[in-house]
Amino acid sequence: MYHSITFGEKNTWDAWHLVPTSRPVFNPPAQKVKTLDIPGGDGVIDLSQALTGYPVYQNRTGSFEFIVPNGFEPWPAGKIEKTPWHSVYSDIMDYLHGQSMRAVLEDDPEYFYEGRFVVNAWKSEKDWSRIVIDYDVGPYKWSVLSSIDDWLWDPFNFQNGVIRAAIFKNIAVSTATTTRRLDAALFGRAPVCPRFIVSSTARRGIHIRFVNPQLGLDITKLLPDGEIQIPEFVFFGNQGATIYLWCDSGTGTVSVDFRQGRL
Incomplete structure (x- = not known):
């Protein structure tokens, strides 16, 4: 080396x-x-x-x-x-x-x-x-791979590495509420505003409730089909965050795209 x-x-x-x-x-x-x-x-x-x-x-x-x-x-x-x-x-x-x-x-x-x-x-x-x-x-230093990139064999840490794409890429959504409880280790030390990539069969978007207790955030929005960032939604803190997703009708998928930042 x-x-x-x-x-x-x-x-x-x-x-x-x-x-x-x-x-x-x-x-x-x-x-x-x-x-x-x-x-x-x-x-x-x-x-x-x-x-x-x-x-x-x-x-x-x-x-x-x-x-x-x-x-x-x-x-x-x-x-x-x-x-x-x-x-x-x-x-x-x-x-x-x-x-x-x-x-x-x-x-x-x-x-x-x-x-x-x-x-x-x-x-x-x-x-x-x-x-x-x-x-x-x-x-901050930022992860080379984003949360929805496929993991690479050579740099992957098999002791404490996490395949984030399995958690954040193409989350299946229906009329029943889908819940993702996110440990703080998943989004790192830096405050980040994720990008949502949305696709719904009814083309009516997908509802999201974003909860971050450390920042006092509990906000519900309608995510339109396509790509969108919402400034109020911030990943940060040692208490993690939770997102709730559902459709009014039909089904859909949501990907949550961001890079992990650390000091």
């Missing part, structure tokens, strides 16, 4: 033979804190979660340092000539500098980070060079 990073479509080892000086880890995000000082009173009032009911965070910022041999053999092998350091530098600059894209750590292949990356410095020495890549990415 080279502890590489895949930026967009290019892997730091496969494309450029970059070797990190330490295991790459994105720095944790700082929480957005808002306090109110009351004149004549002790302490302060913490308003950080007053609007949302949950903590919100700044972006993650930091840098990665890599070593690249001067004149490494191209990858894949087959070429006789070696690539000079200035060609590697130009290739990285053209592809990465100032670009917004996803990044996946080789050590954590089930999740991606998304944000902007900048080449900070390049120091060339006799036998190798050092390159520093700065990042400014969102506070």
Whole structure:
């Protein structure tokens, strides 16, 4: 394992033979804190979660340092000539500098980070060079697969992995109420607004009751056929959520599409 990073479509080892000086880890995000000082009173009032009911965070910022041999053999092998350091530098600059894209750590292949990356410095020495890549990415990492994607064999964790498509894809709905009680582990740590994909035989849509006790949500809506997001419906919290689905007549299916977010 080279502890590489895949930026967009290019892997730091496969494309450029970059070797990190330490295991790459994105720095944790700082929480957005808002306090109110009351004149004549002790302490302060913490308003950080007053609007949302949950903590919100700044972006993650930091840098990665890599070593690249001067004149490494191209990858894949087959070429006789070696690539000079200035060609590697130009290739990285053209592809990465100032670009917004996803990044996946080789050590954590089930999740991606998304944000902007900048080449900070390049120091060339006799036998190798050092390159520093700065990042400014969102506070959460997001699952590579969505809740309705089919699971992949290679990255699947057979100890604690969950095949979410079996729970969220093509939920059968009829005039009798279908209930889905969702454990908080299914939708992760980040607040997410799922996308509903609806199909009903009567073309009259499907009713949904969305309950999230931690956020005080208990809302009933009619989901029209097609795709829709409802801003009030938020997956978040350690108490899980429950959705109830039913048709006025006929049958239908509902898929609940979202990505799991974690810190």
